[in-house]
Amino acid sequence: MVDVAKRAAVSVKTVSRVVNGEEGVRPDTKARVDEAIRQLGFRRNDSASDLRRGRAEGIGLIVENMSDPFYSVIGAAVERVARLQRHLLLMGSAEGSAERERDLTGAFLSRRVAGLIVVPAIEDHHWLAAELAAGTPVVFVDRPASGLSADAVLTDNDAGVRSAVEHLAARGHRNIGFLGDNPEFWTAGQRLAAFGSATAALGLRSDLTAMGPHEVEGIAALVETWTRDSDPVTALVTGNNRLSVTALRALRRVGKRLALVGFDDFELADMVEPAVTVVAQDPAAMGEQAAHLLFRRLAGEGGPARTVVLPTRLVVRDSSHLV
Amino acid sequence: MVDVAKRAAVSVKTVSRVVNGEEGVRPDTKARVDEAIRQLGFRRNDSASDLRRGRAEGIGLIVENMSDPFYSVIGAAVERVARLQRHLLLMGSAEGSAERERDLTGAFLSRRVAGLIVVPAIEDHHWLAAELAAGTPVVFVDRPASGLSADAVLTDNDAGVRSAVEHLAARGHRNIGFLGDNPEFWTAGQRLAAFGSATAALGLRSDLTAMGPHEVEGIAALVETWTRDSDPVTALVTGNNRLSVTALRALRRVGKRLALVGFDDFELADMVEPAVTVVAQDPAAMGEQAAHLLFRRLAGEGGPARTVVLPTRLVVRDSSHLV
């Protein structure tokens, strides 16, 4: 900047004003500065700017796995909003590890990012409270933070699962099996509980649940067991899209055509055989809302922590019509 | 850091040494400093560190679309390598726009990132040469940079397309249609050229190509035309995974069961009907290799620009066996 200032025969402060588009620079002065910038190929050093201002114009995003479509769509949405606000996106995968999540958080905070958007792993987050109080806003996505009151964007897991159960019940299914993830994951626990209450409310069996099996073999065995009964399971609800796909493979493997409703839509759900009915979430909206919440806080909005709960949508496809 | 120094009754330099794990600090001194750090909740300001060192410990990644599985897998691989090297990942979507690509590049360079990994949009990159010369390494992925000699990681498009054509020819197909993207995209052009040479080498027709149609309608109409002939097309090769899926939908729409081989594998390719034979690329390997190339340059490796060409793999599924 000094070089530019010299060449344009002005002070560095004037150069700074031009670079930042501030008011109060005569057009001809600005022109001289711009020309000097062009000639020297000058580019502002944002590290210095960040240091002086105390904050970096970037937001940190921590997801479980960047290559999972659910998270990459969230990431893309966050990045789009961030760009409109002239912020960069720093992104990392915690891979379900609380330690990595803390490391990433620490790295982002060291870089003095303007804010953080986090899909939290299983763990307590009270240690983040100090940072929050120190003025770095944090928004949680998909699952709320435990031990901490912070903004969050969630999906209406309860209504989503209920819509799946009611849909199947309306088609005459009485014994519905639920395949979920490890209930230590907040969403898995929520969906399991929702399955319990939805089935109970309709007078259906609530005990046909299995949390954990991820492999085709395990699920295939389970399906065999559930369908050997004199009063067999005739429909499945799966707790996330990976389980939907695995269940589909398992059903093919054992040659059973049970009805199936999956939580979370997935690419080509309409092209597989059978096309899978799903309870669709809207990950792009989740990312967008989270980023909006964050930038609102950055704009100085106060008040208590907000929680945005997004609705789900039942997308009926062929797998509803089996059995 | 001054606060920590005061509390531990040492100089800031000693604190700096402890924070950076440098040699030559007595254990008891280190213990005192660590305790002060803990008490004060101190966290190093990386903006200041970056400024002083002249480089940020982060790498910038520019892709076309963060939510596309191909790119998100590349991103995840880059991030993994970056983390091992204690670097953060800054990521953005250029969305096929040369202007956005330049903006993002500029933003990353302003932040003085250690290096750049770019999936280039259609355009000349000689303007980047100055930065390259100034010491910021750049690695291109999926397509090479034009007007600039830089490291690149590519897929062997020629061998990939050839393997598809030879596979179909071996199954007796003589009239193979090729559906590609706009040949302004480097990969699309490469694959089209490869199709031309592979068919010519086998004495097959090379003129059954269509570059551009992306919609089910357009492709359906094309298939109708190609199959109305007295000497009809019996097999298709598609130039990327979106086209594979669209072609699949189009074939269903018009009720034709042509053989199909797609370039690039996709999730559930084995579960759709018919399961689609593909020429698989390895995006995770591409991202990983690109990051390795970058860090090798950062470690001071000199020499001319390297180009790494990764092989493809033909994955045979049901769609090979039609007609």
Place this chain on the structure above:
DNA sequence: TTGTAGGCGTTATCAT
């Protein structure tokens, strides 16, 4: 083993 001085490039403050 530990400390002092100076400067990285920018922006805020206060002058002019």
Place this chain on the structure above:
DNA sequence: ATGATAACGCCTACAA
């Protein structure tokens, strides 16, 4: 409308 000067927090070089 423009400029001089002092931070921002850290690290390099050198000194003790």
